Amino acid sequence: MSVTDFSQLTIGDTVVEAEIPLSRASLVDYAGASGDHNPIHWSERFATEVGLEGVIAHGMLSMAVVIAPIVEWIGDPGAIVDYRTRFSAPVLVPDAESGTPATPTATLSMTAVVGAVDGAVGTARIDVTVKSGDQDVLSRTQIRVSR
Amino acid sequence: MPVNTDKQGTSYSLPRPYEVSREAVAEFALATNAKADYHFDTEAATALGYHDVVAPTTFAVIIAQKSEAAYISDPESGVDFSKVVHGSEQFSITRPIVAGDSLDATTHVDGVRASGGNAMITTRTEITDAAEQPVVTVSSTIVVRGDGE
Structure with missing residues (x-):
């Protein structure tokens, strides 16, 4: 597996872009894997009763699926020293109108850009934008990497 | 009952350590599109210098949320879980x-304050290994809607 050479990075470079589909099944899978069984992530009735427009993705699911391709690009899971974000808008994930509940009904668009780099020390900061449609759903998303 | 600001400065710990299994690592990786082989294959992980399969970056949230739950479910915290929305999250990773x-975890309730009509709560969960060495610190902000009074 190749490991990214930080000295070759330039501030402003787009290093990873991804379109990440989400389905109602994604939310159920994440609930099981994470232990976060809050019903706003699977029950339409409960979600609307507590004032949401409908079932929403776990913010932590968005955070997890966004960093996965960035870690793959870096090549070493141990290089990540800090990962932070703010949850700026909920991601609605409706049930598919027909067929399997694994049919995607929402998409996250992720772009990762080099925000800072010190090739001599071997550190970099990656700034990430994450949108669902036109809306930023994560904000101030930063990943600090070091080796 | 409104959020209890007297809980600021208190701490809650897991009753027993969280034992990380290969199955839990693989299940979390599958659920979060983490496709690298070192999440599933011990040989791939050892080739990178790790003792066993490596958990995805945000796996620590499982342990942090178990520890945070001790605070949130404490009747004296006054937190209505149905009104909670997640504000922010940060992982500061040692390894x-x-x-x-x-893994042991202790959640520190660093801040409980009214903000607009809401209450904002900041927690910091320190996760340590069996040798009592730091592994990751998970900082989280939650907003309890309509609970600023």
């Missing part, structure tokens, strides 16, 4: 979590 880790 990756690997299968076989036995």
Whole structure:
């Protein structure tokens, strides 16, 4: 597996872009894997009763699926020293109108850009934008990497 | 009952360590599109220098949320879980979590304050290994809607 050479990075470079589909099944899978069984992530009735427009993705699911391709690009899971974000808008994930509940009904668009780099020390900061449609759903998303 | 600001400065710990299994690492990786082989294949992980399969970056949230739950479910915290929305999250990572880790966690309630009509709560969960060495610190902000009074 190749490991990214930080000295070759330039501030402003787009290093990873991804379109990440989400389905109602994604939310159920994440609930099981994470232990976060809050019903706003699977029950339409409960979600609307507590004032949401409908079932929403776990913010932590968005955070997890966004960093996965960035870690793959870096090549070493141990290089990540800090990962932070703010949850700026909920991601609605409706049930598919027909067929399997694994049919995607929402998409996250992720772009990762080099925000800072010190090739001599071997550190970099990656700034990430994450949108669902036109809306930023994560904000101030930063990943600090070091080796 | 409104959020209890007297809980600021208190701490809650897991009753027993969280034992990291290969199965839990693989299940979390599958659920979060983490496709690298070192999440599933011990040989791939050891080739990178790890003792066992490596957990995805945000795996620590499982342990942090178990520890935070001790605070949130404390009747004296006054937190209505149905009104909670997640504000922010940060992982400050000393080393990756690997299968076989036995992890302790302590959640510190760093801030409880009214903000607009809401209450904002900041917690910091320190996760340590069996050798009592730091692994990752998970900082979280939650907003309890309509509970600023």
